[in-house]
Amino acid sequence: MRFRRAGDVMTADTVRAGPSTPVADVVRSLAERGIGGVPVVDEDDKVLGVVTRSDLTRRGGGTGRSGRPGVAGGPGTAGPTAGELMSVPAVTVRAVDSIALTGRTMAARDIGRLPVVDEEARLIGIITRRDLLRVFVRPDSDLRDEILDEIVVRALWLDPAPLTVAVVDGVVTLRGRLAREADVSVAAGMAARVDGVVAVVNELTGRRARASG
Known part of the structure; x- marks a missing residue:
């Protein structure tokens, strides 16, 4: 019999950023997609770190009037980049890892989303607690x-x-x-x-x- 793996339930359409991506662009992606964080990858799509809403708030970000994360700095100032604000090292799971292991990793690290990587550590998707719930809450x-x-x-x-x-x-x-x-x-x-x-x-x-x- 076949048990589901992280790669079976992940979301493959993944928003990502590069180390030099302006944080303002990251904030825009979070707001437009309604997500809590984005992985930061190098030219080879290997995960370097993750920028979350908590990172934006904790490291010189803040929130605008809408309650969304904002970025410190005014007109004419060079804003921070994703590489400067990202949390490292990134916690990832492999596509072949079991759903149970993925859930334990989320619980142990108290995080709600994990980048999913292939056998060469390249980003191929994102798995969230909601994805896990869809597996475990079954008729x-x-x-x-x-x-x-x-x-x-x-x-x-x-x-x-x-x-x-x-x-x-x-x-x-x-x-x-x-x-x-x-x-x-x-x-x-x-x-x-x-x-x-x-x-x-x-x-x-x-x-x-x-x-x-």
């Missing part, structure tokens, strides 16, 4: 269908007829008797890894293999 019926089809039938090659899979608010309850006791823990473990599953109540039983000799 119970979808979870049940995926467990039955992808795990029970396709992965373990089991007959689903003697099994009951119930899902309520993301909590999966497995009931029934399997032909092999060894499959009991395997089925429960695989169900727990399905994106959107909160917990698994394992009430499966299985027949013990007869000792030879």
